[in-house]
Amino acid sequence: MPIIPLSGSAVAHGALIPLGTYTYTSPAGGVGFNLPANSSIYQDLIIVCSLRNEVAGAGLTFYFNGDVGSGNYSSAYINTNAATVSAGRSASQNYIVWYQEPTPYDAPNMFATHTFHLINPHASTTTPYRTVLHKWGNDLNGNGSTGIQVISWIGAATMAAVTVGSTSGNFSTGSTFSIYGVRSVGQ
């Protein structure tokens, strides 16, 4: 297939389209973004979060289409925590979970940042498997962490929803969740 460059009026449109955002004015649970039926007009999706949790030890969860019980997620990561660099992987998880979020043990204005890049999420109903690139950062009273992760989801369904949730408790006031679509040529 030839390379398709932009031409004519198509040059004018931007690629990064804000699709939805939530800003918490009081503590609440996670956010589920229901993707519009024409979501295939976006080549990629980007989710950006600024998070703090109300419960010590709580973690962030991430999943598609409400799929939390089929072992369809696998991941690998690199994380730095103060002077330590660690790496690992998990296979056939029921959902993605990541700990080390700011909680009531940490200073009140500490929030973590998370960015999820969903590459080619609408390719078809079953193939290829969806791949996500995730990066994060936070400071926990001088400790904190930064890292990267790759996630795969082998669910055989059209992607219709993405959820960023919590293992327990609510996210704090001031937490934000935003989703963007990335349009390619012809979209």
Next chain:
Amino acid sequence: MSMYPIATYTNTTPASTVTFNNIPQNFTHLQVRMITRINAPGNNNWYADLGRFNGDATASNYFAHSAVQMYSTVGGGAATLASSYDTTNGLVLNNSLMEAGVSLNYMTATIFDVLDYTNTNKFKTYRSFYGFVTVPTPCQVGLFSGVWKNTSAVTSLTIYNPINNWTSNTRFDLYGISTSNTTGA
């Protein structure tokens, strides 16, 4: 900051090279968002997708650094967390999955940035964030960065795999990123 699509390529017929020519010079940065898989029966693990600016194949012009976590073998294997520095034959964009023992539906996702690509007073620096994960292994996540030791403006970008063709689900999208003259944002 605004982002604009420039060109796209989907690998619907077997190929191992794609070249974006005549890259517009009116953006500040470039970004390539790509999803790749190598179809190399009999081969295991992975192999890097490489790149060249302006068709320059001079090995001494490219240097790359990496921080990579990997599990190498199907069904297990120890984790390796490694960093490297090398003179290369081109831009090192990722390590792209080609493991013959796992489904071709598993892909490698890569986001590749080139900053200030039209500046004729700088060598061009790039950064790449990539990963793939299969069940249970191999899997890999990492960062590459590097430099093209040439001050020419980047007018073309070639991405290639030296091992074999990519699968039909492979796709490359090139974007330009602009900034505001007023705020610099």
